[in-house]
Every structure is written in C-alpha cells, then in structure tokens.
Amino acid sequence: MKNFVVYKSSAGSGKTTTLAIEYLKLSLAKPVNFKHILALTFTKDAANEMKKRILHYLIQIIEYQKGNQLDFIFNPLIAYQKKLQKIEAEEGKQRCIEEIQKQAGVLLKLILHSYSDFAISTIDSFTHRVIKSFAHDLGIAISFEVELDADNLLKTAVNELISRIGDENPKLSEVLLDFSLHKIGNDKSRKVDDDLKALAKNLLDDVKEEFLVDLRKLSIEELLQIKDQVFAEMKIFEGFVNREARKAQKLIKSKELDCKNFYYGKGNICNWFFNLAQSNFPEKNILPNTHVWSSIDDDKWCSGKADEADKAKIESIKNELKEHFHLLNDYIEEHVNNYLIFKQISKNIYPLVVLNEIEKLIFQLKTESNVLHISDFNKLIAQAISGEPAPFIYERIGNWYRHFLLDEFQDTSALQWNNLLPLVENSLSENNLNLLVGDGKQSIYRWRGSDVKQFVHLPNLLNKPDELSLQRERLLKENYEERNLLTNYRSDEQIVDFNNDLFHFIRNSNWLSDDTKKVYDEINQTVAKGKQNAGIVDIHLLDEKDDEILEDTLLKSVEKALEEGYSYRDITILVRKNNIATAYADLLIDNEIPVISSVGLRVSSSAKVKFLLSFFQSVLQEEENIYKIEIIRYLLQQQMLGENTLNNFHRLISELMSAKEGFSAAFYSLLNQNNYSIDTAKLNRSDVYELAEYIIRIFELNMPDPYLQFFLDVLHDFKRSPYVQLSDFMLWWTEHEKDIFIELPNGLDAVTIQTVFKAKGLQYPVVIFPIT
Structure with a gap:
C-alpha cells in the first residue's frame, strides 16, 4: 500500500470532505489513536472548519438510520476497514455500518474528553508549539511572547533608526538626507519612513533569507559605493539617449513639424524621439514599438491627416531621422537590459543601504521585549534541523504523531516543507499513511513564500543539494500515489464547462512556462448530480478602457441580478486591489446600493x-x-x-x-x-x-x-x-x-465587495468580476 498520497483538487471538488473522511478512516480504525494524527492547514478558519466537519460527520454516523444518504461517508470507511481486516471481508453492509457506529461513539467521547489532543491546527500554531517546547534547546527564553504585527515591529525599528540621525552617525545621516532629496527630485514626498518599512518587510520573509545572507556581509560604506556606481551607470545611459534623441527632436522642430503629422498618432516615431529627449523618460517607452518600426522598415512616415506641405517636410528629413534612430536604437539594444536592472535597483537603493541597520534594531527590540515575530518560527526550526537525519527537536513529536495530513499544500513555503520533511520521512519509514492536498491554481500566498512548483513536481524535491535530501526524495517516490478530485460539487454545469474550456486554453497556450502548465494537468471537472443545465457565465467586452462605461456595466449587472430574483446578499464583486474595492464601494453607496466591504469601508x-x-x-x-x-x-x-x-x-x-x-x-x-x-x-x-x-x-x-x-x-x-x-x-x-471601519448591522442585505485573495474558498450565487 502506498503511504504518501497526494490529492490534486480544484475549487468545489470536496477537498475538506475528503480530508475529513481520510481522518475518520485513520481514527475509526482504532479510536484511541486519534491523538496520533496531526492535520495542518494554512488558516485558523480552515482548521476550525475541518474540526467542525469531522465532528459533524461523527454525529451523522452515530445518528444514522437506514435510508439516510450517507454512502459518501460509509463506503470509503467500510472499504478501508475491510482492507485492514478490522471487518470481515464477507460482512454485510448493515453489519459494517453498525460496527462503525460503535467506533464513532467511542471516538466522539474520546475527542470531547481530550479535546486538546484533537490535533488540527495551522502550520504556524504547530511550529509555535515546537519552539515553545524546545525553547531552552534553541537558545531562546521560555517565556517569549509572539509578535504577530509586523507593521508595529518595523515601524518602531524605523523610527528608532531615524531618531539616530545626527553628528554621532554621519554616514547614516548622509544616506537618509540624500534619500529625502532624491524623493523630492522625483516629485515624491520627502518622508522616507514608509519606503524603509516597505523594504524592511523583506527581513521577515522566508524566501528572501538566502539573499539577505550576502547583504549582511556588506558595510554601509560598501553599499554606498554600489549606490554611486548604479547612479553613475544610469547617468551614462540617460545622457547618451537624451543627447541623441534631442538631435532628432531639434531636426523635427526645425521644420516646424508636429508629432501628429507623423504616422500612427501617439505611438509614432516622432513621439518616441520626444519621449527619450525628456530628462526623466518613462521606462516603458525606451524600446521602439511596432509603429515606430513601421516607419523604419515599411517607409510609413506621414499621418493621413498631414497636408502636402508637411508630408514634403517629413520626406526631406526622414533619412536623417533614420540615422538618428539606428544610432539610438543600437545603443539602447546593447545597454537597455543593464539600465533597467540599475533603474530597479535605484528605486530601493537608499533603504537597501540601511537595511542591515534596521535588522540590528529589530533584533535589539525583540531581545529587549522578549518577543519572537511569527516569521522567526520557521527560520529557528530550519537552523535546528539543518543537515540532521533525525533532528533532536522532532524526536518526541515524531514518536507521538504517526500520520500527517497537510492541507493547502500549494501555499506551503519551501522552508515550511523542508521543516516538515523529517516528520513525514519518519512516519513513512514506519509504514504510516501521510496525505497532502492542494490545488496549484489556487496558490495565492506567494508573498508569504509559497512555491507552487514544489507541489506540481511532487514526489520530486526542489533544491536537493545533499545526500539527505536525495534519500528523502527516494522514500517519497517509493510511497507516492496521486489521486485527482475531478467532480465539482459546488458549481452549476455552465460554469464548470466554462472553466474546463478556459483551463484547457491556458494549458495549450505558448506563453506559459512548463512549470505553470503542469498546474493545469488533469483538471477537466465533471458536474455533480442536480447541477446539470444550470448556471450562466456572462462576459461583457468593453470597446475601450473607460471608467464610466465599466462602472455603468457594473451597476447594470447588479440590477440584472436583482431583477432575476437574487437579493443583495447573494452578490459579491471581486477586485484585484484594495483601492478598487474602495472606489466600487463609493460607487454603490452613491447609487443607494447597500455594501459590505472590509477594505472598501475603511474610514481612512x-x-x-x-x-x-x-x-x-x-x-x-x-x-x-x-x-x-x-x-x-x-x-x-x-x-x-x-x-x-x-x-x-x-x-x-x-x-x-x-x-x-x-x-x-x-x-x-x-x-x-x-x-x-x-x-x-x-x-x-x-x-x-x-x-x-x-x-x-x-x-x-x-x-x-x-x-x-x-x-x-x-x-x-x-x-x-x-x-x-x-x-x-x-x-x-x-x-x-x-x-477603523464604518460599522454595519449584522445580517445586512448588502452586496459584498472583496479582493480575490479574501474570497478564496467562499461561494456566492452571483459573482461579478470587473477586470480593469
């Protein structure tokens, strides 16, 4: 029997149900062993939902009467117990059900009497428990507090840094003053604290740790030298481009020509020269577009609206403009990649120079206050288990927990997976079942270090530099079994068909990497009973990007849903960013449509x-x-x-x-x-x-x-x-x-506006997604 089972799911495919039944299969086989099962998920809500689902199923099993529709629970439980020979193979179904009901009664009592052993939690809660148990071994105070608010920690550190400006810290003062002047020169607020906090968030990010290791080796003086080099290289590129573009601009102006006289409006070759002649030319306009190339390659120079005199003027200078173009374009093609890299570096170079100083202050604050930020958990465990085949901090845990069920694996970071691997390895070596469940299409925690590639490549491990990792990979491969959850129990047929077609199109496109395409393997969902011939997907393609047209279409979509019998609470509007949620909340309020939005209704x-x-x-x-x-x-x-x-x-x-x-x-x-x-x-x-x-x-x-x-x-x-x-x-x-948000009464009949991120795992009868 394969003991490393990976379920690949899609939205609405019964992932929580599957996990709950798998938990019951393991625990009902020997109820007293429920405390040896550890289920980990990503959020507290998901952990609570799984607990509720398991307890609900147990009660349904206990109260089952013949004729009730519980085959989806009983059939897998009976099959599993027969496989383990807990029930005789020839036993009738009713007799099997009665036996499972007895076990369910025992299990429910055990869970309720020892609820703290009902081990279903978030990964963060689990790592917190591990660190708390082994605080002395890890070299930290046993009484440490957990700091969840990264903003508060970063703000305090940055404020302390700024307060140190003065004669005693000349280099630091010089950097922050230069940064302030640099921001003013780029038409931005002179305040530097927000920029420092934004970059300092990387100090709390698992994924950035490997880059920070090298950065820590550099002093402020060395970083200032890098800063000077970056700006010097940018200045050389910008100076050459400005000079050559201004020569072309001067030639065009000498003929008293306007850019509208040239072929193809705003995207024409004249505007390309004029844009590059600016001191701060926009990055997106550096490379010539297809319309500029049409003038060079296809000899399209004049606008259809240009009069004969202007056409003659353009004709008289086009060869000179071609020379300027080739000189400029050849230089740009050779140097633009380096320039764009330097440009990106320059946007954060000042905060980068003082990043090490901020990190020292954060460490000092945490030490003085006896706190650990939640981001420290995985790093501490990673340091403790590095290179250890049987890490000491896991000895007791590995002996206690025999089965590991990992939910939302697509959102697990590489550091979290590496920290859990020794436990999974130990469990597999003792012939115990381990489960992973995930959906690569729903990977939304990249900002917290999640790496969907490690899910789609299972049972292979990414970044396996040593023999220990290769050994663990071999064990995963030997025990690997993949199962696909292909029935959509949530959505109606038209929606399922639309998604299947969309995912098929994405899978066969040529603009995705092979890794990303693998996410869309085996995703052709089938429709659940009772969902046929229902549902609708309504797409409006707007002729132009116009906010008024988009807003009008949005309001009409809400009105249409109401006319079809839906209430306001049945409708959700999905947005990409918080500021869009705010704009749509204002729009609906102005049109006397009740709104609920945790972000859109923030008073500030x-x-x-x-x-x-x-x-x-x-x-x-x-x-x-x-x-x-x-x-x-x-x-x-x-x-x-x-x-x-x-x-x-x-x-x-x-x-x-x-x-x-x-x-x-x-x-x-x-x-x-x-x-x-x-x-x-x-x-x-x-x-x-x-x-x-x-x-x-x-x-x-x-x-x-x-x-x-x-x-x-x-x-x-x-x-x-x-x-x-x-x-x-x-x-x-x-x-x-x-x-501080506008307070709304409970149970309000109102349209919900939320980000795609917040809507994950939720469902509404009507979903409106205005893509801008």
Whole structure:
C-alpha cells in the first residue's frame, strides 16, 4: 500500500470532505489513536472548519438510520476497514455500518474528553508549539511572547533608526538626507519612513533569507559605493539617449513639424524621439514599438491627416531621422537590459543601504521585549534541523504523531516543507499513511513564500543539494500515489464547462512556462448530480478602457441580478486591489446600493477624510509644506481651485514656493482668493472636533457622506477622552486608522465587495468580476 498520497483538487471538488473522511478512516480504525494524527492547514478558519466537519460527520454516523444518504461517508470507511481486516471481508453492509457506529461513539467521547489532543491546527500554531517546547534547546527564553504585527515591529525599528540621525552617525545621516532629496527630485514626498518599512518587510520573509545572507556581509560604506556606481551607470545611459534623441527632436522642430503629422498618432516615431529627449523618460517607452518600426522598415512616415506641405517636410528629413534612430536604437539594444536592472535597483537603493541597520534594531527590540515575530518560527526550526537525519527537536513529536495530513499544500513555503520533511520521512519509514492536498491554481500566498512548483513536481524535491535530501526524495517516490478530485460539487454545469474550456486554453497556450502548465494537468471537472443545465457565465467586452462605461456595466449587472430574483446578499464583486474595492464601494453607496466591504469601508480610505487629516497635519506642522500641497491636490481634483490639470497644479505650487511672503502665508491667501476664508487663529484655538466641523463648513464638505459622518463620530468620542489636543488625536489615529471601519448591522442585505485573495474558498450565487 502506498503511504504518501497526494490529492490534486480544484475549487468545489470536496477537498475538506475528503480530508475529513481520510481522518475518520485513520481514527475509526482504532479510536484511541486519534491523538496520533496531526492535520495542518494554512488558516485558523480552515482548521476550525475541518474540526467542525469531522465532528459533524461523527454525529451523522452515530445518528444514522437506514435510508439516510450517507454512502459518501460509509463506503470509503467500510472499504478501508475491510482492507485492514478490522471487518470481515464477507460482512454485510448493515453489519459494517453498525460496527462503525460503535467506533464513532467511542471516538466522539474520546475527542470531547481530550479535546486538546484533537490535533488540527495551522502550520504556524504547530511550529509555535515546537519552539515553545524546545525553547531552552534553541537558545531562546521560555517565556517569549509572539509578535504577530509586523507593521508595529518595523515601524518602531524605523523610527528608532531615524531618531539616530545626527553628528554621532554621519554616514547614516548622509544616506537618509540624500534619500529625502532624491524623493523630492522625483516629485515624491520627502518622508522616507514608509519606503524603509516597505523594504524592511523583506527581513521577515522566508524566501528572501538566502539573499539577505550576502547583504549582511556588506558595510554601509560598501553599499554606498554600489549606490554611486548604479547612479553613475544610469547617468551614462540617460545622457547618451537624451543627447541623441534631442538631435532628432531639434531636426523635427526645425521644420516646424508636429508629432501628429507623423504616422500612427501617439505611438509614432516622432513621439518616441520626444519621449527619450525628456530628462526623466518613462521606462516603458525606451524600446521602439511596432509603429515606430513601421516607419523604419515599411517607409510609413506621414499621418493621413498631414497636408502636402508637411508630408514634403517629413520626406526631406526622414533619412536623417533614420540615422538618428539606428544610432539610438543600437545603443539602447546593447545597454537597455543593464539600465533597467540599475533603474530597479535605484528605486530601493537608499533603504537597501540601511537595511542591515534596521535588522540590528529589530533584533535589539525583540531581545529587549522578549518577543519572537511569527516569521522567526520557521527560520529557528530550519537552523535546528539543518543537515540532521533525525533532528533532536522532532524526536518526541515524531514518536507521538504517526500520520500527517497537510492541507493547502500549494501555499506551503519551501522552508515550511523542508521543516516538515523529517516528520513525514519518519512516519513513512514506519509504514504510516501521510496525505497532502492542494490545488496549484489556487496558490495565492506567494508573498508569504509559497512555491507552487514544489507541489506540481511532487514526489520530486526542489533544491536537493545533499545526500539527505536525495534519500528523502527516494522514500517519497517509493510511497507516492496521486489521486485527482475531478467532480465539482459546488458549481452549476455552465460554469464548470466554462472553466474546463478556459483551463484547457491556458494549458495549450505558448506563453506559459512548463512549470505553470503542469498546474493545469488533469483538471477537466465533471458536474455533480442536480447541477446539470444550470448556471450562466456572462462576459461583457468593453470597446475601450473607460471608467464610466465599466462602472455603468457594473451597476447594470447588479440590477440584472436583482431583477432575476437574487437579493443583495447573494452578490459579491471581486477586485484585484484594495483601492478598487474602495472606489466600487463609493460607487454603490452613491447609487443607494447597500455594501459590505472590509477594505472598501475603511474610514481612512475616504478622500474627504484624507483631506481633513491633511488639514490637521498642516495645522500641527506649519513648516511642512507637503500637507498643504496635498490639500491643493484634493481641491483641484474636486474642481474647487480651477481646472484639474498637471500644469495647473505645478503652476500653483511654483507660485507658492516663490512667494515673497512665504509658502504658508501664500497658501492661505490662495484659499481666501477662492472664497475659502480661513481664520488661522481659529485653527490653533479649536479642539479636534470643532476644527473638523470648521473645515467641513468652510469647504462645504457637509453633503451626506457615511465616511465623514463616522469620522466625526470618532472625533466626538475622542473629545470625551482625557487627551483632546489635535496632536493627541493624530498620534492615536496613526496607531488605529487601519482598524477603523464604518460599522454595519449584522445580517445586512448588502452586496459584498472583496479582493480575490479574501474570497478564496467562499461561494456566492452571483459573482461579478470587473477586470480593469
């Protein structure tokens, strides 16, 4: 019998049911042994769902009466017990059921009396338990606390780093000052803390660990040398491209020609030269497109709308333009790959220089506070078991747990799998059953290190550099059995057929790697009974990328579902990113459609709330012009300071920057000129709630707005606390804004808006997916 069984599933194929029945097969064979089975999944919700499912099936078995439809549970249990000779092969079905019912009664009692031994948990919970048990052996304090909030840890470390700027840390001060100036030069906020935190997240990432090992060997001085080299190489490339492109631009201008006179509108050769003549030319426009090549190869130079005089001018310079093109293109083709790499490095080079310093501070913070971040778990275990055929920290665990059931394997990181391998190896060597379940198409935790390749290549192991890994791979191969769950019990026939066709198309495309194509092997699902001739997939192909058309189509899709008898709660709208969820939540609210969205209804996502917060910051930090610039940007977006154009924005900012009376005085003067009369003395006298009401009244923000109203409620509650100053509120808000949402009543009949990531494993009668 093969003991390393891998189930390959698809959405709706009964994965949880399969796992629950496999658990029951093992535990009912000898109920007292349920405590020797360890099932691991990825989320607490999934672990709780599996526990509930197993207990529910046990109760169904115990309460079974003849005629009930429980063959899907009893048949595999009877077959397994006969294989183990727990039940005589010739025994009748009813007699078998009665025997299994007795075992189920015993098992349920054992689980309820020893619930802590009902070992179904997340991988993180399991590793936490291991580390807690072997804290002394691993060289850590037994009383350590677990830090789940990476943002809090990173924020504290980055703030500590910035606080060290000064004469005692000249190199650090130089780097952070240069970084701030670099950001301003690229039209970005001078604040550097967000960028530092974003890159520092890599310090908590399993996958990045191998790259960080090399980075740790470099000093700040060495990293600064690399930074200088990167910018020098970029400058050489940009300088050459600018010079040559400007020669072509000068030639075109000398003939008083406009780019619209050239073949193929915005994508033409004239615009290609003009784009590259800019100091900060966009990366996406460096290489010539097919329309540019049409001018060179097919002699297509003139727009159909160009008059004869302009055509003659273009004809007179096209050979010179060709020379400029070839000189420029030859240089670009030779150097562009290196340039694009340097360009990507340059975007993070400053945070990279101080990354080692941030890591030291994080380590110091964790040591002083006696905490471990959850990302430390797998690293600690990996270090303890490295190169050990029988790692000491697993001796007791391996002797206790005999069967391992691993769910959502496609989302397991390489480090997690390597840490679990010794346990699986030990179990297989004792002839015990081990199960893995996964669906490569649903691998969504790449940001946490998941590697779908290790699932699709099973029983082979990726990155097996030593004899120990090869030995484990041989054992997996000897015991390997693959099973496919091919029936879709969730979706109707039309949806299943559509998915089959789509996956078949993807599988046979030529734009996917072989590894990715393997994900779509053996995925032709069949339809469950009762699901035939039902379901619909409705695709709208929009002629152009237009937000208004997309929004109108979205609203009509909701209306159509309601007309067909569905309620709001039956509908979900899937989005790719959180900011899109916010935009669609606003759209539906504006059209009086009730909405539920954990992200879209975050109070801080409201443009009006952001405007108020910018005003608060401008009052608190009078010398920081960035907040006043954000206020101007909002007023322009709302057409409250003239036309919302980039030129108008730059003009206003330039005028304020050069004003004799100073930026701040000129800013308030600009508002007064546009009938927004601000009493600056009142700004500093008011408490936080009064200040908000004052700004709302001045800028006429008091239209019905649930976000703004909820924000005012928050301010009103804060006003009653002992800390009523604006600075107190902003400090509190910074800590809590991510957790403040518009509150909705339970059981609300409303459309749900959520990201694809959050929707994994859920189901709705109506799913709308507006792809932009």
